[in-house]
Amino acid sequence: MTAVLVAYAGKTGGTREIAEVIAVVLREHGLDARVRDAADVTGVEEYSAVVLGSALYFHRWRPEAVRLLEHNVEALTRRPVWLFHSGPCGPGASTARVSLPARVALLAARIDAERTATFGGRLDPGRARGIVARLLSSGRMAGDFRDWDRIRAWARDVGRRVRTRVPL
Numbered sequence: 315m316t317a318v319l320v321a322y323a324g325k326t327g328g329t330r331e332i333a334e335v336i337a338v339v340l341r342e343h344g345l346d347a348r349v350r351d352a353a354d355v356t357g358v359e360e361y362s363a364v365v366l367g368s369a370l371y372f373h374r375w376r377p378e379a380v381r382l383l384e385h386n387v388e389a390l391t392r393r394p395v396w397l398f399h400s401g402p403c404g405p406g407a408s409t410a411r412v413s414l415p416a417r418v419a420l421l422a423a424r425i426d427a428e429r430t431a432t433f434g435g436r437l438d439p440g441r442a443r444g445i446v447a448r449l450l451s452s453g454r455m456a457g458d459f460r461d462w463d464r465i466r467a468w469a470r471d472v473g474r475r476v477r478t479r480v481p482l
């Protein structure tokens with residue numbers, strides 16, 4: 315079975331849950347999707363395709379996700395790679411599109427990654443650590459803005475494309 319890495323980086327679990335749902339959909343496409351914390355990924359050679367997602371914090375990707383790209387440029391260039399990030403909260407979150415931070419955009423271009431998907435995020439007052447997080451989580455931005463239908467539809471598209479691009 316074709317192994318697909320679904321790696322994530324975040325701080326409060328919202329991005330991990332997106333990765334888990336993506337993996338479920340990929341398995342429905344007959345793929346062996348394996349969810350991993352980006353910090354635990356030491357190489358990508360064993361995977362035929364890679365999905366990598368990061369939470370956005372202060373317009374940046376989490377360092378573990380950036381490191382995964384930086385440390386595996388050569389191997390990633392040789393396999394299809396899909397990127398997503400999760401962050402926008404509040405009104406308009408589900409239709410917002412955020413461009414990749416500059417450093418990540420450069421890496422994405424080097425590895426010829428597919429177009430990046432933006433998914434809404436989750437700001438949960440119960441999980442907020444630090445003054446900025448507590449402030450953000452207390453107003454109109456608070457809530458869960460992850461659009462599971464959109465996430466599943468994107469994952470179905472990835473699943474179909476992995477099946478056509480990777481020899482099973």
Ligand SMILES: Cc1cc2nc3c(=O)[nH]c(=O)nc-3n(C[C@H](O)[C@H](O)[C@H](O)COP(=O)(O)O)c2cc1C
Nearest residue numbers: 324325326327328329369371372373401402435436
């Ligand atoms: C301190 C802080 C800064 C944030 N900065 C951004 C940002 O720059 N852009 C954005 O779209 N979302 C931003 N967010 C929203 C997070 O990306 C969102 O809550 C996300 O779902 C968190 O994912 P995680 O649970 O995997 O950490 C920020 C959230 C916090 C608490």
